[in-house]
Structure formats: C-alpha cells, structure tokens
Amino acid sequence: xxxxxxxxxxxxxxxxxxxxxxxxxxxxxxxxxxxxxxxxxxxxxxxxxxxxxxxxxxxxxxxxxxxxxxxxxxxxxxxxxxxxxxxxxxxxxxxxxxxxxxxxxxxxxxxxxxxxxxxxxxxxxxxxxxxxxxxxxxxxxxxxxxxxxxxxxxxxxxxxxxxxxxxxxxxxxxxxxxxxxxxxxxxxxxxxxxxxxxxxxxxxxxxxxxxxxxxxxxxxxxxxxxxxxxxxxxxxxxxxxxxxxxxxxxxxxxxxxxxxxxxxxxxxxxxxxxxxxxxxxxxxxxxxxxxxxxxxxxxxxxxxxxxxxxxxxxxxxxxxxxxxxxxxxxxxxxxxxxxxxxxxxxxxxxxxxxxxxxxxxxxxxxxxxxxxxxxxxxxxxxxxxxxxxxxxxxxxxx
Amino acid sequence: xxxxxxxxxxxxxxxxxxxxxxxxxxxxxxxxxxxxxxxxxxxxxxxxxxxxxxxxxxxxxxxxxxxxxxxxxxxxxxxxxxxxxxxxxxxxxxxxxxxxxxxxxxxxxxxxxxxxxxxxxxxxxxxxxxxxxxxxxxxxxxxxxxxxxxxxxxxxxxxxxxxxxxxxxxxxxxxxxxxxxxxxxxxxxxxxxxxxxxxxxxxxxxxxxxxxxxxxxxxxxxxxxxxxxxxxxxxxxxxxxxxxxxxxxxxxxxxxxxxxxxxxxxxxxxxxxxxxxxxxxxxxxxxxxxxxxxxxxxxxxxxxxxxxxxxxxxxxxxxxxxxxxxxxxxxxxxxxxxxxxxxxxxxxxxxxxxxxxxxxxxxxxxxxxxxxxxxxxxxxxxxxxxxxxxxxxxxxxxxxxxxxxxxxxxxxxxxxxxxxxxxxxxxxxxxxxxxxxxxxxxxxxxxxxxxxxxxxxxxxxxxxxxxxxxxxx
Numbered sequence: 001x002x003x004x005x006x007x008x009x010x011x012x013x014x015x016x017x018x019x020x021x022x023x024x025x026x027x028x029x030x031x032x033x034x035x036x037x038x039x040x041x042x043x044x045x046x047x048x049x050x051x052x053x054x055x056x057x058x059x060x061x062x063x064x065x066x067x068x069x070x071x072x073x074x075x076x077x078x079x080x081x082x083x084x085x086x087x088x089x090x091x092x093x094x095x096x097x098x099x100x101x102x103x104x105x106x107x108x109x110x111x112x113x114x115x116x117x118x119x120x121x122x123x124x125x126x127x128x129x130x131x132x133x134x135x136x137x138x139x140x141x142x143x144x145x146x147x148x149x150x151x152x153x154x155x156x157x158x159x160x161x162x163x164x165x166x167x168x169x170x171x172x173x174x175x176x177x178x179x180x181x182x183x184x185x186x187x188x189x190x191x192x193x194x195x196x197x198x199x200x201x202x203x204x205x206x207x208x209x210x211x212x213x214x215x216x217x218x219x220x221x222x223x224x225x226x227x228x229x230x231x232x233x234x235x236x237x238x239x240x241x242x243x244x245x246x247x248x249x250x251x252x253x254x255x256x257x258x259x260x261x262x263x264x265x266x267x268x269x270x271x272x273x274x275x276x277x278x279x280x281x282x283x284x285x286x287x288x289x290x291x292x293x294x295x296x297x298x299x300x301x302x303x304x305x306x307x308x309x310x311x312x313x314x315x316x317x318x319x320x321x322x323x324x325x326x327x328x329x330x331x332x333x334x335x336x337x338x339x340x341x342x343x344x345x346x347x348x349x350x351x352x353x354x355x356x357x358x359x360x361x362x363x364x365x366x367x368x369x370x371x372x373x374x375x376x377x378x379x380x381x382x383x384x385x386x387x388x389x390x391x392x393x394x395x396x397x398x
Numbered sequence: 399x400x401x402x403x404x405x406x407x408x409x410x411x412x413x414x415x416x417x418x419x420x421x422x423x424x425x426x427x428x429x430x431x432x433x434x435x436x437x438x439x440x441x442x443x444x445x446x447x448x449x450x451x452x453x454x455x456x457x458x459x460x461x462x463x464x465x466x467x468x469x470x471x472x473x474x475x476x477x478x479x480x481x482x483x484x485x486x487x488x489x490x491x492x493x494x495x496x497x498x499x500x501x502x503x504x505x506x507x508x509x510x511x512x513x514x515x516x517x518x519x520x521x522x523x524x525x526x527x528x529x530x531x532x533x534x535x536x537x538x539x540x541x542x543x544x545x546x547x548x549x550x551x552x553x554x555x556x557x558x559x560x561x562x563x564x565x566x567x568x569x570x571x572x573x574x575x576x577x578x579x580x581x582x583x584x585x586x587x588x589x590x591x592x593x594x595x596x597x598x599x600x601x602x603x604x605x606x607x608x609x610x611x612x613x614x615x616x617x618x619x620x621x622x623x624x625x626x627x628x629x630x631x632x633x634x635x636x637x638x639x640x641x642x643x644x645x646x647x648x649x650x651x652x653x654x655x656x657x658x659x660x661x662x663x664x665x666x667x668x669x670x671x672x673x674x675x676x677x678x679x680x681x682x683x684x685x686x687x688x689x690x691x692x693x694x695x696x697x698x699x700x701x702x703x704x705x706x707x708x709x710x711x712x713x714x715x716x717x718x719x720x721x722x723x724x725x726x727x728x729x730x731x732x733x734x735x736x737x738x739x740x741x742x743x744x745x746x747x748x749x750x751x752x753x754x755x756x757x758x759x760x761x762x763x764x765x766x767x768x769x770x771x772x773x774x775x776x777x778x779x780x781x782x783x784x785x786x787x788x789x790x791x792x793x794x795x796x797x798x799x800x801x802x803x804x805x806x807x808x809x810x811x812x813x814x815x816x817x818x819x820x821x822x823x824x825x826x827x828x829x830x831x832x833x834x835x836x837x838x839x840x841x842x843x844x845x846x847x848x849x850x851x852x853x854x855x856x857x858x859x860x861x862x863x864x865x866x867x868x869x870x871x
Contacts, residue, residue: 168747207746211866
C-alpha cells in the first residue's frame with residue numbers, strides 16, 4: 001500500500017474499523033457513520049418532456065378533447081388523487097409516491113417562456129430571467145461559493161463526457177465523467193502526469209496558472225473519485241440503459257463516501273413531435289425503474305435519507321396534440337422531487353388549469369428559481385442570495 | 399520590451415491564427431506584418447452552399463406536401479448549415495484573408511444568430527464577412543435586415559398594436575449601447591419603430607407598411623415619426639455605442655482586463671471616424687501598449703483559434719465530412735450555432751476539467767489518428783426530431799469511439815525544419831505565445847526522443863501542441 005492510499009483510507013475513516021476491502025464490500029460495513037451531508041441529484045429530461053402525459057389530469061374533458069389521439073386513458077393512469085394520475089409506464093414513481101417519498105410540483109416555469117430548446121435550457125441552467133444572459137450556471141455558482149470554504153470540484157459531478165452550463169462557475173467548474181475509471185485512465189497519461197508534477201506549485205492569477213490549477217484539480221479529483229468509487233460496489237440490478245448505469249455509478253459513489261453534494265444526469269430525448277406515446281413511454285419507464293432501484297439501493301445502505309432527486313425539463317409541451325401523434329414545444333411543466341427526506345410528499349400544488357391557457361400553453365404558477373432557492377437554502381445549506389440573482393420565496397416542501 | 403520577432407508573434411496571435419508556417423518568412427517588422435494582414439484581407443470571397451432558387455423550391459415542396467417537406471427539410475437544413483460551417487472554417491485554415499476571418503468570427507459572436515435555414519445563414523454570414531473590416535454602422539443596418547436576424551429575434555411578429563420587443567431590446571443591450579444606457583421605455587418606443595420590418599418569400603428584407611406604426615415615438619431624448627432606420631441612426635449617434643463596441647473589441651483582441659482610459663481614447667477615435675472598423679484595429683495593433691509583455695499569451699484561445707491555428711501549422715484533411723463540426727462541438731463552439739444571442743462567453747468559460755483534457759489530447763488524436771472516446775452532448779433540432787436527429791446521435795456515438803480519419807500533411811514542415819537539428823526551444827518559440835518555460839522544454843525532450851528525424855519532429859510538434867501553454871495566445 002502506498003502512502004497516498006494509506007492517507008486516503010485514514011481520511012475516509014476506514015482504518016479504525018479495519019475492513020477495507022476494495023470491491024465487494026458489504027455496504028453497511030463501510031458506511032462512515034458521521035457522513036450525513038445532504039446530496040442533490042438533478043435529472044435533466046432533455047428535449048422537453050410532455051408533462052400532461054406524465055402527470056395526467058385524467059378527469060379533465062379539455063385534456064381529452066385536446067388530445068384525441070395521444071391522451072392517456074383514465075383507465076390506464078396510475079392514480080395519485082382524484083384529479084391526477086401518473087403515466088402507466090411510471091410504475092417506479094408510483095411506488096415511491098405511495099411510500100411517501102415523492103412530491104409533484106405542478107406548473108413550474110418562468111415568465112415570458114422561451115420555446116427554443118437551447119435557450120430555455122440555458123435559462124434553467126443559468127437561473128436567469130428570460131431576457132437575461134448569464135454565462136455561469138447555478139450549480140457552478142454554488143460550487144464557487146463552497147470552494148471559498150475549501151470544497152473541491154468533485155463537489156459537483158456530471159455523469160457525462162462534457163460539462164453542462166449548469167455546472168460552470170466563472171473560475172471553478174464541476175467535473176464531468178461517465179465512468180470514474182475512464183477519467184482516471186485519461187489522467188494517468190505519463191506526459192500529462194509529468195506536466196502536472198512539474199507545475200504543482202503554480203498559484204498565480206494569470207491564465208497559464210489557471211490552466212495548471214485546473215489540470216491539477218482534475219488529476220487529483222480523478223484519482224480521489226476513482227479510488228473512492230472502489231469502496232462500494234452495488235449488488236442491485238439496475239435496468240440496462242444509460243440512465244440506469246449512471247444512477248448505479250452515483251449510488252456507488254454516494255455509499256463509498258465521496259464528498260460530492262450535487263450529481264447531474266441527463267435522460268432523453270423527450271422531443272416527441274411525432275409518435276409520442278411509444279417514445280415517451282419508453283423513456284418514462286426507464287426513468288421510473290432506474291430511480292426506483294436507485295432509492296432501493298440507497299435504502300439498503302442507509303444513505304437514502306440524505307438524498308433528494310429532482311427532475312426537470314426545459315419546457316413542457318403544447319396542450320393540443322399535433323397532426324403526427326406528437327406534441328410541439330410548450331411552457332410550464334411539473335418537477336418531481338424524490339427522496340425520503342421530504343417534509344411534504346404528495347401533490348404540492350394543483351395541476352394545470354386547462355381553462356386558462358396562454359395562447360394554447362399552460363401558465364406557470366411556480367417559478368423554478370423559487371424551487372432552486374428552496375433546494376439551496378433547505379437542502380444544501382447555502383444562502384440563495386449568493387447563487388441566484390434577485391429575491392425568491394421559499395417553497396414549503398423539503 | 400518585446401523584441402521585433404516577439405512583437406510579430408504577438409500580433410499574429412491576436413490578429414491572425416498565430417505564427418503559423420505561412421508567416422515564417424514574414425517581413426522583418428511588426429508594422430510590415432500588420433500591413434500585409436490588411437492587404438491580404440482586402441477582398442472577400444463569398445461562400446455559397448445554397449443556390450438562390452432553393453428558397454422557391456422549398457416553398458413549392460412545402461405547399462405540395464407539408465408533412466414530407468418537414469421531414470426532408472429538417473435534415474437538409476442541418477446538413478447544409480454544417481456544410482456552410484465547414485466551408486467557412488476550411489477557408490480560415492487555408493486562405494490568406496486571416497484578419498478578415500478573425501473579425502468575422504468576432505462579429506458573429508457580437509451579432510450572434512442561430513437559425514435553421516441555411517440560406518438565411520448564408521446571407522447573414524455574407525454580411526458579417528463582407529463588412530468585417532468595413533463600417534460598423536453599415537454592418538449594423540445590413541445585419542438587422544437579414545432574414546436570419548429578423549427571424550431569430552422575432553421581428554416578423556413585431557406588428558403595429560402588437561409589438562414584439564425582442565429585437566429592439568437586443569439591438570440596444572447587446573449590439574449597440576449595452577445595459578444602463580437606455581430605459582425600458584426606449585425599448586418600447588424602438589420596438590414600435592421596427593414594426594413592419596420583415597422579409598419576403600425570396601428571403602429579401604421587406605418593409606410592410608400595413609404593419610408599421612407610423613405614429614410619433616420618443617427615445618433617447620428625441621421625438622419623431624421614426625422608423626427602424628431612424629432608430630439605428632439614433633443608436634449610432636450615441637457615444638455609448640462607440641464605447642460599448644470598442645470595449646468589446648478591446649476585451650477580445652487585447653485584454654479581458656479593460657484599461658478604461660485606453661478604451662475611452664479608442665472609442666473617441668472610433669466615433670470620430672464614423673465607426674471605421676479597420677482604422678480602430680490599426681490603432682490598436684500599432685499602439686505601443688499593445689506590445690506590453692504582460693499581454694503576451696494572456697488570452698485563452700477560443701476553440702476556433704485553437705483548431706484553425708493547429709490546422710494552419712500542420713494541415714489536415716478529414717475523410718469524414720462531419721469531422722470539423724464534430725471537433726467544434728467537442729470543444730463547445732460550433733460556428734453558426736452560438737449558445738444564445740449574447741454569443742459565447744469566452745475566456746475562462748472555455749476551460750473546465752473535461753475540455754482542458756480534451757484540448758491537451760486533441761493533437762495526438764488528430765495527428766496520430768487515435769480514437770477520441772469522448773462523446774459530446776446530443777444536439778436538439780428546433781424543428782423536430784426527424785430522422786436527422788437520430789442519425790446525428792448515431793454519428794456522435796460512432797465518431798466518439800472511432801477515429802476522425804484525419805490525414806495530416808507534414809510535407810511543408812518537414813521541408814522547412816530539420817528533425818535532427820531543431821531544438822525544443824526553437825519549436826516552442828515558433829508555435830507558442832508565452833515565453834519558454836524551461837522545465838517544459840526538458841519534458842518535451844524526454845517524450846520526443848527518436849532516432850528518426852521525421853518522427854522526432856512530428857512528436858515535438860504534437861507534444862508542444864498538447865501543452866497548457868499552447869492553449870494561450
């Protein structure tokens with residue numbers, strides 16, 4: 001065992017229990033008992049998920065008349081209450097809902113909604129107003145706030161090869177990786193490691209120092225994440241698709257005791273202009289099943305209380321279906337919050353009012369930045385004012 | 399004080415794509431290089447991908463079978479815009495008019511537009527390239543009337559009694575004055591003046607009097623029955639406009655830390671000249687302060703600067719025609735696809751852990767044709783998913799694990815440089831902006847040992863391009 005490894009094990013509190021076995025550890029044995037940091041998983045439903053066919057207003061005549069071809073029949077929905085029911089493919093979410101681990105926030109959006117994918121995604125990532133352009137993301141700014149207190153880029157991880165705007169701060173950015181081993185592999189290139197070693201002491205303010213600092217953080221985070229990830233390997237069977245794989249990796253990293261507080265994953269594409277039922281159904285099924293196994297995995301390791309998963313999409317879709325059994329770009333949409341730590345599980349606010357549309361689109365009743373402020377303040381113990389422009393009212397949900 | 403060769407290199411790093419081999423036998427002083435930069439950028443070769451008759455043909459198809467048209471056109475639009483992108487970038491990599499193209503990318507970032515229609519993109523690109531070194535006022539007027547801009551900022555929907563303020567807002571906030579130099583009321587009034595600006599089926603600007611609000615408007619202290627052109631004139635009359643644009647030019651070509659007194663003096667001159675872009679740039683690139691040591695290598699290259707600089711140093715051709723857009727996507731700057739109307743943020747925003755590793759590994763991937771193994775995010779079409787969307791995703795997946803099929807042309811470098819005799823320091827001095835970092839020279843030596851002079855030279859160039867210092871200009 002080399003020095004680094006030994007220090008690492010000491011730091012992670014495992015030496016005292018003396019049960020470090022890389023790989024197939026039994027989960028309950030490795031849990032550092034004092035680790036109660038709250039963790040947020042953001043699941044981006046890319047492409048604009050059709051909210052009306054996700055949480056279905058199954059008693060609403062307007063819904064059925066607007067969607068003669070693609071409405072989910074009332075008999076098929078998984079009923080949540082007397083008005084709303086889940087898409088039948090969301091069985092996984094239904095069991096989480098029944099177990100009191102899910103909140104449905106309806107009509108989340110922002111004023112003057114933009115119907116372009118990239119612009120609306122930009123707005124959600126940067127937490128800007130629709131006529132405002134911010135070049136940093138809200139998680140990136142959160143990261144910068146925490147780095148002042150000594151946190152590292154591994155505070156915020158995206159499970160992908162490239163980093164989204166959401167995780168970019170001005171000088172500090174989160175880390176993107178699909179697989180801890182692969183990222184580690186690319187940082188142990190001899191030329192790159194040698195370069196890093198030669199420049200370990202660069203602390204200047206100039207651009208070259210910024211590059212070397214980013215390189216050093218990448219290399220040390222990659223090693224830290226890879227080594228930590230080997231502590232716990234899940235024995236649960238996750239569904240065999242990209243999201244299942246990513247959530248499995250996240251569960252392993254959480255249970256292994258990684259210091260990451262925000263994980264970011266994407267699932268899609270929900271851009272269902274044609275033949276929506278099959279495409280959306282498949283994606284929702286994958287989402288529900290994977291998230292369900294994920295929380296099951298976390299529960300069996302005792303970490304589920306500390307984990308909250310949020311879904312969002314850049315916009316919902318128009319109320320009226322189009323001519324191709326699909327839907328076009330719309331506005332407000334629901335957000336799911338999932339985890340046993342919710343104060344108010346269930347349906348948080350009434351579903352969309354289909355009698356009062358804005359040129360055929362749903363009106364938002366919850367501003368997504370109020371949701372962000374709530375997550376920052378009540379889940380991640382951060383002053384929202386340090387991260388979000390403007391002032392925000394908090395929701396009473398977590 | 400910089401020596402004359404150092405001055406030349408610094409100038410080329412900012413006004414061109416670096417001290418690339420085509421400049422190695424350059425004139426002896428920076429002033430002469432500057433003259434040559436302007437001389438070679440005098441003319442502008444138009445880029446054409448879509449014929450003028452194409453719009454009419456699309457119209458016809460749309461009338462005959464809207465459903466089929468939608469499917470075909472989604473893919474065709476994307477393909478042709480990518481082809482235009484590739485054509486533009488290939489020009490940067492091979493033509494002499496580097497100063498013009500550098501400026502065109504700057505203006506593309508300033509008047510950032512993102513639309514689907516390749517014909518609109520082609521018109522728009524023609525406007526910014528033609529006017530890149532011309533007059534800012536003329537460019538502002540022309541670009542404001544392109545279908546691309548009218549479409550992107552919703553001016554087609556801006557009608558008398560139903561104003562759409564999008565264009566009026568951005569023209570003040572992002573194109574001319576900058577925040578705090580106008581009021582919300584100014585935007586409302588300006589929006590009324592732009593009512594009726596639109597374009598016809600031939601893709602030509604058209605003023606539609608029936609939709610125009612002919613009433614009196616008051617903005618920025620003036621009252622009159624203004625139309626859109628009057629508003630642009632009023633904006634150009636504001637000193638704030640010259641200041642805002644000059645500041646942006648300074649941050650892009652000189653330093654992100656703005657020296658306010660310098661910008662003020664430059665803005666005065668720019669305003670007095672009636673917004674002559676070439677003379678503003680001449681002043682900047684001839685100023686003694688432009689050649690201060692602290693400015694050398696203190697800018698992070700945009701992906702465009704990085705890629706074009708590499709490909710001007712060691713030319714490549716790709717068997718995969720999607721390779722250039724793919725590389726741009728990988729590094730997060732696809733020309734003609736800016737993130738929003740504010741353009742790419744630039745500077746440190748280019749660098750995060752993944753993009754830095756990708757940038758450092760890219761020379762090896764390209765010149766040794768290694769697999770990339772990194773997959774950029776899927777790209778959503780604003781026009782529907784169609785077949786194109788799936789094909790694109792498939793291709794991204796395939797390209798990510800496969801090779802880009804780059805064919806490097808080393809002949810030029812091998813002829814000019816002797817792989818036996820050339821030192822690490824000489825290569826560094828040629829292709830890297832920053833002064834030599836001795837520790838890195840040792841590293842270059844260690845990793846490029848070879849008995850074969852050709853292999854050594856290639857390895858030396860590729861490893862130098864993989865250094866963090868190569869990311870700077």
